[in-house]
Amino acid sequence: MVIDFRIRPPFKSIARMRHFKPQTILPRQDLLQEPLIGYDRKYMPSADRKDMDCFMHEMDEANIRVGVIMGRVNDHDPTSKHDNKDLLELTELYPGRFIPLASFDPTGKNAVAEAEKALNEGFAGLSFDLGFVSMHPDDAMMLPFYELCHQKECLVALAASAFIGPDLSYCDLTPLGPVAKKFPRAVFYIPHAGWPHIAQAIGVAASCPNVYLAPDLYMTIPHIPYARDLVDAANSVLMSKIVFASSYPMRGLKQSVDEWAALPLSEHARMYTMYYNGARLLKL
Numbered sequence: 001m002v003i004d005f006r007i008r009p010p011f012k013s014i015a016r017m018r019h020f021k022p023q024t025i026l027p028r029q030d031l032l033q034e035p036l037i038g039y040d041r042k043y044m045p046s047a048d049r050k051d052m053d054c055f056m057h058e059m060d061e062a063n064i065r066v067g068v069i070m071g072r073v074n075d076h077d078p079t080s081k082h083d084n085k086d087l088l089e090l091t092e093l094y095p096g097r098f099i100p101l102a103s104f105d106p107t108g109k110n111a112v113a114e115a116e117k118a119l120n121e122g123f124a125g126l127s128f129d130l131g132f133v134s135m136h137p138d139d140a141m142m143l144p145f146y147e148l149c150h151q152k153e154c155l156v157a158l159a160a161s162a163f164i165g166p167d168l169s170y171c172d173l174t175p176l177g178p179v180a181k182k183f184p185r186a187v188f189y190i191p192h193a194g195w196p197h198i199a200q201a202i203g204v205a206a207s208c209p210n211v212y213l214a215p216d217l218y219m220t221i222p223h224i225p226y227a228r229d230l231v232d233a234a235n236s237v238l239m240s241k242i243v244f245a246s247s248y249p250m251r252g253l254k255q256s257v258d259e260w261a262a263l264p265l266s267e268h269a270r271m272y273t274m275y276y277n278g279a280r281l282l283k284l
Contacts, residue, residue, distance in 0.1 A: 001063060001065045001275055002062065002063050002064045002065065002257055002274050002275060003064070003065065003066045003067075003068075003243070003244065003274070003275055003278030003279060003284075004064045004066070004067040004068065004244060004245055004246050004253070004256075005068045005189065005191070005214045005216075005243045005244060005245040005278055006068060006070065006157075006191045006214055006216055006245035006246065006247045006248075007067040007068065007069055007245075007246060007247070007248045007253075008069065008070070008071065008248060008249060009052060009055050009067070009069060009090060009098075009248075010046055010047060010049075010050040010051060010052060010055055010249070011086060011089075011090050012083070012086040012089070012090075013071075013081070013082040013083040013086050014069075014071060014082045014086055014087070014090075016082070017071070017072065017081070017082055019249050019250065020047055020249055039221050039222070039224075040221065040222050041250075041251055041252070041255070042252050042255045043252075044058070044248070044249060044252040044253075045058070046058050046249075047248070047249035047252075056094070056097075058252070058253045058254060059097070059253055061253070061254055062253040062254040062256075062257045063257065064246075064253055064257065065097070066096070066097060066098070066099060066278070066282065066284065067097065067098050067099070068098075068099045068100075068101060068124075068155075068157075068245075068278075068282075069087050069090065069091075069098050069099070069100050069101065070087070070100075070101040070103055070127035070157060071083075071084065071086075071087065071103040071127070072103055072127075072129055072132075073103050073104060082103070084102045084103065084118060084123070087100035087101075087102070087123075088100055088121065088122060088123070091122075099124045099282055100122070100123050100124060101123060101124060101125045101126060101127040101155060101157055102115065102119070102123040102125075102126055102127065103126070103127040103128070103129075104118075104126065104127075104128065104145075105133060106128060106130070106133065106135065106139075106142055106145060107133050107135075107141065111145075112144045112145065112148070115145055115148055116148055119149075119152050119154060124154055124155055124282070125149060125154040125155025125156055125157065125187070126145055126148070126149060126154075126155070126156050126157070127156075127157040127159070128142070128145070128156070128157065128158055128159070129159045129164050130142070130158060130159075130160070130164075130165070130170065131159075131160065131164035131165020131166070131170035131171065132164060132165065134165065134166055134170070135170075136169070136170060136175050137158055137160075137173070137175050137176040137179055138175035138176070138178065138179050142179075143179075146179060146182075146183045146186055147183065149183065149185075149186035149187070150183035150184070150185045150186040151185075153185045153186070153187070154186070154187065155186075155187045155281065156186050156187065156188050156189075157188075157189055157190075157191055157214075158176070158188060158189075158190055159190070159191040159192055160173060160190055160191075160192055160193075160194040160195075160201075161192035161193075161194065161195045161218065162195060162196055164192070168196075168197070171192075171194045171195065171196075171197055172194065172197045172200055173190060173200050173201045173204045173211075174197075174200050174203075174204065176188065176204050176208075176211065177203075177204045177207060177208055177211075180204070180208040180210050180211045181208060183210075184209070184210055185210070186210060187210050187212070187281055188208075188210055188211045188212065189211070189212040189213065189214055189243065189281070190205075190211070190212070190213050190214060191214045191216060191245060191247065192214075192215065192216060192218055192247075193213040193214065193215035193216075193218055193219070193230065194213075195215070195218040195226065196225065196226055198226040198229050198230060199229065201213055202229065202230075202233045202237070202238060205233075205238055205241045205242075206233075206237050206238060206241070211241070212241050212242065212243055212277070212281065213230070213238065213241060213242050213243070214242075214243050214244075214245040215227075215230050215242065215245075216245040216246060216247040216250075216251070216256070217246075217247055217250060217251045217256070218230075219231070219260070219263070220251070220259035220260055220263070221251075227263075230242070231263050231264055231265060234265055234269045234272075234273050235264075235265060235266050235269045239268065239269050239273075240272060240277055241277070242272075242273045242277065243273060243277050243278045243281065244256075244257075244260055244273050244274045244275075244278065257274075260273075260274065261274070
């Protein structure tokens with residue numbers, strides 16, 4: 001059984017996000033022409049058709065019991081925006097299968113009040129892509145959101161990678177350390193694990209009890225740099241701090257599960273990262 005900590009199912013406004021652009025499956029000899037996140041990606045019928053029945057079949061085929069769903073509303077791109085209400089509806093349509101995180105533009109008017117309302121309505125936490133609004137994790141504007149998650153003892157996802165933000169300083173998690181220690185009851189987890197600043201991400205997660213990494217495709221793409229460092233961390237100091245995520249539709253559900261299962265992880269590390277760590281964070 002698997003818990004997936006980052007998925008965007010093809011449902012209503014979520015399916016209109018730019019992540020569901022038509023898929024191009026290249027011959028293997030042409031893979032170097034594909035952007036990094038599409039390298040060696042297999043065809044996903046559910047994403048291509050934007051079909052929820054197909055998606056649920058793929059979810060079952062991959063043995064994914066629960067998925068953490070989130071959108072994106074803060075990159076100022078109308079093709080990427082979603083409606084948080086659609087996430088709650090999806091959760092109600094498939095009881096027990098999805099855990100929703102509400103996404104906000106932290107620079108938006110009344111965003112803090114809207115975030116508090118979302119947490120009271122049943123969202124399990126908040127989700128941000130700070131680099132798209134040129135904010136580092138210790139930006140003063142984020143402190144009220146962290147305080148909310150601290151009070152509610154809930155999740156806050158801060159996606160961070162080389163492709164989120166105007167430069168690589170925005171995926172360096174070093175500034176997160178003091179923030180996480182200031183709000184110890186908030187549970188921070190990092191989709192994409194701050195790639196390529198993996199050493200810093202490992203250090204912050206190792207030194208802060210409430211910081212977790214969700215490396216997703218940056219741990220499973222064949223030959224991707226620094227994946228071995230994440231595997232070594234999962235086998236040792238971060239065995240209880242790394243969680244599996246597919247980042248669907250950036251990569252398929254079963255492909256991601258199969259690639260993660262094939263990593264040189266110990267049996268315990270595989271069980272902890274693919275299920276037990278996530279179950280503990282989600283209080284399942």
